[in-house]
Amino acid sequence: MSGRANVKRSKPTSPPPLSSNAFQTQTQTLISAMGRKSSLLKQTLVTILIILVVYALLNTFLSPANSFSSGSSRLENTLPLSYVNSASINELSRDNMQNFPGNSAPRLKVYLYDLPRRFTHGVIEHHSMARGGRPVDDVTLLKYPGHQHMAEWYLFSDLIRPEPERVGSPVVRVLDPDEADLFYVPYFSSLSLIVNPARAAQDRAGALYSDEENQDALVEWLEEQEYWKRNFGRDHVIIAQDPNALYRVIDRIKNSILLVSDFGRLKMDHASLVKDVILPYSHRINTYNGDLGVNKRKSTLFFMGARYRKEGGKIRDLLFQLLENEEDVIVRHGTQSRENRRAATKGMHTSKFCLNPAGDTPSACRLFDSIVSLCVPVIISDSIELPFEDVIDYRKIAIFVDTASALKPGFLISTLRSITTERILEYQRELKEVKHYFEYGQPNGTVNEIWRQVSQKLPLIKLMVNRDKRLVRRGLTEPDCSCVCSNQSGTDTTL
Amino acid sequence: MSGRANVKRSKPTSPPPLSSNAFQTQTQTLISAMGRKSSLLKQTLVTILIILVVYALLNTFLSPANSFSSGSSRLENTLPLSYVNSASINELSRDNMQNFPGNSAPRLKVYLYDLPRRFTHGVIEHHSMARGGRPVDDVTLLKYPGHQHMAEWYLFSDLIRPEPERVGSPVVRVLDPDEADLFYVPYFSSLSLIVNPARAAQDRAGALYSDEENQDALVEWLEEQEYWKRNFGRDHVIIAQDPNALYRVIDRIKNSILLVSDFGRLKMDHASLVKDVILPYSHRINTYNGDLGVNKRKSTLFFMGARYRKEGGKIRDLLFQLLENEEDVIVRHGTQSRENRRAATKGMHTSKFCLNPAGDTPSACRLFDSIVSLCVPVIISDSIELPFEDVIDYRKIAIFVDTASALKPGFLISTLRSITTERILEYQRELKEVKHYFEYGQPNGTVNEIWRQVSQKLPLIKLMVNRDKRLVRRGLTEPDCSCVCSNQSGTDTTL
Known part of the structure; x- marks a missing residue:
């Protein structure tokens, strides 16, 4: 031997x-x-x-996890985060954790719908063709075009990646829908909105791609799926990052976990902090990798973007008027372009504070540009909702000022000027701690955090699924909602 | 060698x-x-x-867990389930798990308030004295009297137990409030309601214990606590199992995670499925430990309890009229007494189905008596909310009938008679699977499940805590609530 x-x-x-x-x-x-x-x-x-x-x-x-997973409990399907039969790779190293009730958090099992191509790579193809691209043999080789609402691409790419490469992910992709806890619908809903270049609409009306048609077609397709019908879509995850994405069909998908950046255009029964997950925008300017400090940040406050906006964004013009003549302030009107991005990068990397007023909706991608620039965000957007707020205390990385106070002449700039270098360094240190949450491209960055947030919804989803099915007819006069409310009247500023 | x-x-x-x-x-x-x-x-x-x-x-x-926990991350306090500095026993075997975001689920850290004695053992003493008991030197030796709302006793006993005995608990008690994720307020709010025997109120008005005074005193005490003030009570857990418990101060504790059995007397902004945890009543009759089967269960349907009730309970009298002359049905009017409990035990252990109509509020302890009796519950209570519904699919263990259908002459009994033995056995098997969730006394029973449910609320609590603090003044015209809604119109029966 x-x-x-x-x-x-x-x-x-x-x-x-x-x-x-x-x-x-x-x-x-x-x-x-x-x-x-x-x-x-x-x-x-x-x-x-x-x-x-x-x-x-x-x-x-010898961990309890192993002894537990061998059981064949009849409750398997109802256990919230059961990892029995999990298709995870590297189980030994990854799933070596407890399985006491409540202590276990095995990875959530997600089924990725194999959508008809028109909803995924087909959208990229149309986007390319509308910009003079030629038809290609294999659309899966097309590059998804970079834009601020491209979380849909990162999530899709993450799920199709081989399992061993999905290091640290809180979810595992399963190929059998019967095993799945949740179902992901990878429609490129935000890219679909911008397939047609703004001016092309008039030029080539005949051959135009129709986002609305695609929205309808998607929901029709979904509503035919066995697993959609089973729980009225409650255990489905749908991404609609652009505030206008899927607007036409929102009423038919409102049961699902929506991944959105903004509730600005969604009604209370469409989306909420309780059911849905708020995504950060993909930052469009480069991460600042230099040292902490204020020596190279000569200007006090920086803003570059559209001066005129609707809704909450109307304050922008007023802020311009208040700030544009201050010598240590840079406020510039500018639209998205390569050149302006370069200028914004420079401005954000060389300013102490970055102004983040509301746009047409409460949120804007500029916030995430500020964060990765270590330029302390000054947020003037009374109804903003922020991503990952359970793990990020935004008061530590940003300054909130209510609109009324911000519009008092002199208030904003004199307040910012009075903030000590030491305090700014504290903000910068915190910004550096959390900026990985806003890096879609990083191995343990935004994508994993989004899945973690989605995982946290599962108990409530399972509860609602079970409850919906046993509810009997009731003479309700009001909608049957479960809520959590904020009772604070709010402060002027977090400073 | x-x-x-x-x-x-x-x-x-x-x-x-x-x-x-x-x-x-x-x-x-x-x-x-x-x-x-x-x-x-x-x-x-x-x-x-x-x-x-x-x-x-x-x-x-070299696991991410360790590299993460060894750092002195400034975000420690905001990480949802951080186990840094956890006081857990057997760390090697228990906490040997990953700390990738979302993958880790170390035990929640709970701080048990050392309440003034009047709110805990003092209540037991008053209860005893009101029944002729004598003053004792050491009130902690007094036995908590058994009743259906005694979860408060089990939770308190659980937390004061030495850590190694708290096998499988999803929470660990910490002695330093700074380490705590949540704060438990162990007021015996349900016992307090029944300190004075119903008739004693008139007899001994002078020396009477006042539940209302105690409620006020509790909240005054709480509102002086640093950790209460810090987050407006959001990270506090308060038990109010009896639908009338703490009714006088509910508006001042509504931010907290409430442990309740019933939303019947709570407004939508007091309590909800999203924020709170529904507790089962403590079953009052013995668990059935015999074999599955129908041979020893000769009667089709059993009910024993008050015939006349308010609100949703008004149907009880109507159901009595419909059912009391059916030969395979036992419906009996009866109040709580030792003798009646014995009769109910016999009835529930020898019937196939057990009727569970609404009482003054939608829930009743009878449901849990039925479950541990393996007597298939027939629930006629249109607004009932049920404990642990994320892990229990109640359609598998109970039959739901809407009130209108249940009151159609002949409908209920003929439906039940038509259910096959095989189907009844299926219900019984499922009942047996889940009954541990309703056994407060079992090592891995109700108490651990309650803590698991509480743990699941933490991400939302952390989010709300962080969000509350950065919200600026807004001109809101409606309450600021985040909800999840049911849009189903409901069925007649789950059969």
Whole structure:
């Protein structure tokens, strides 16, 4: 019997129970067996190795998770985060965690719908063709065009990636829908909105791509799916990052977990903090990788963007008037262009504070540009909702000022000028701590955090699914809603 | 070197780390240094040991969990389930889990308020004294009296138990409030309601215990606590199991996570499925431990309880009229008494179905008596909310009938009679599977499940806490609520 063969066979996956005495005894036996003919040095070495091995075995194979997963509980399907039969790769290293009720958080199982191509790569193709691109043989080779609402691309790419590359993801893709906790609908709903260049609409009316037709077609397709019908779409995840995405069909998908950047155009029964997940925009200017500090940040406040906006964004023009003549302030009107992006990068990397007024809707991608620039955001947007607010205390990284105060002459700039360097450094340190949450491209960045946020919705989704199915007819006069409310009247500023 | 020792030691379950050239090189160096004078067998052995050690080191000391927890992240306090500095016992075996965002679910840290005695054991003492008991030297030795709303006792007892005895609990008690995720307020609010025997109120008006005074005093005490003020009570857990418990101060504690059995007397902005946790009543009759089957269950339907009730309970009298003359049905008017409990136990253990009509409020402890009796519940209570509905699909263990259908002459009893034995056995099997959720006394029963449910609220609580603090003044015309709604119109019956 060769030593090698011997090694292959011997696999004591079930070491003795957790009593430390048992281990000591075993260790002693092993030591004496091995050490009899050895020198003291060798014996010591072997002892240390054995102790480490025993610890590795314990650490790796004796966790309650393993003993639990072998059960065949009839409740499997209703357990919230059951990882029985999980298709996860690297189970040993990844799923080595507890499975006490409530303590376990195995990875959520997500089924990726294989949508008809028109809803995924077909949208990219249309976008390319509308810009003079030629038809291609394999549309899956087309590059998704960069824009601020491209979370849909990152999430899709993440799920189609081979499992071993999805390091640290809180979700695992399953190929059998019966195993799934949630269903992801990878429609490129935000790209679809901008397939037609603004001016092309008039030029080539005949051959135009219709986003609205695609929205309708998507929901028709969905409503035919067995797993959609099963729970009225409640266990489906749909991305609609642009505030206008899927607007036409929102009423038919409102049961689902929506991934949005903004509630500005959604009604209270369409979307909420309770049911949905707020996504950061994809930042459009480069991350600042320099040192913390204010020496290279000569201007106090920077803003570049559209001066005129609707709704909450009307304050922009008023702020321009208040600020444009201050010498340590840079406010510039500018639209999205490569050149302006370069100018904005420079401005955000060389200013202490970055102004973030509301746009047409409360949110704007500029906030995330400010964050990765370590330019302390000054947020003037009374109804803004922010991504990942359970893990990010935004008061530590940004300054909130209510609109009325911000419009008082002199208030904003004198307040900002009075903030000490030390305080600015504190903000910068915090910004640096959290900026990974806003890096879609990073291995443990935005994408994983989005999935973590989605995972946290599952218990409520499961509850609503079960409850919906047993509810009997009731003479309700009001909608049947469960809410959490804020009762604070609010402050002028968080400073 | 014995073969046995060899077997114990060699465990090649862990392949060398993926693409770690550095480790391979190191291993080679070590092997050559050690192996020069050794036999082939020894060399092989040492190689294996080294590989295992490298794996142990990697697995144990290089996991993201450790690198994360060893840092002094300034975000520690905002991370949802951070287990940094956790006071848990058996950390090696229990907390050996990943800390990738979303993958980690270390135990929630709960701080148990050391309430003035009047709110805890003082209530037991008053209850005893009102029934002729004598003053005692040490009130902590007094026995909490059994009743259907005694979850407050089980939760309190659980938290004061030594940590090693709290097997499988999803929460760990911490003694430093700064470490706590949540704060538990162990006021015996339900017992307080029944301190004065119904008739004593008139008899001894002078010396009477006042529940209302205690409610006021509790909230005054709470509102002085630093940790209450910090987050407006949002991260506090308060039990009010009896639908009347704490009714006088509910408006001042509505931000907290409430543990209730019923929303019947709570307004939408007081309590909801989103923010709060529904508790089962403590069952008052014995668990049925016999075999599944219908042979010993001769009567089709059983009910014993008050015939006349207010609100939704008005149907009780109508149901009595419909059912009391059916020969395979037992419906009896009866109040709580030891004798009646014995009769109810017998009835529930020997009937196929148990009627669960609404009482003054939608819920009643009878449901949980039915469940542990394996007597299939027939629920006629259109607005009932049920505990743990994310993990329990109640359609599998109970039959729901809407009130209108239930009152159609003949409908209910003929429907129940037509249910096959096989189907009843299916219900019974499911009942047996879930009944541990309703056993407060069991080690991994109701108490652990309640804590698990509470744990699931934490991300939303953290979000609301952070959000409340940065909200600026807004001209809102409506309350600022986040909701999840049911849009189903409901069915007649789940059968």
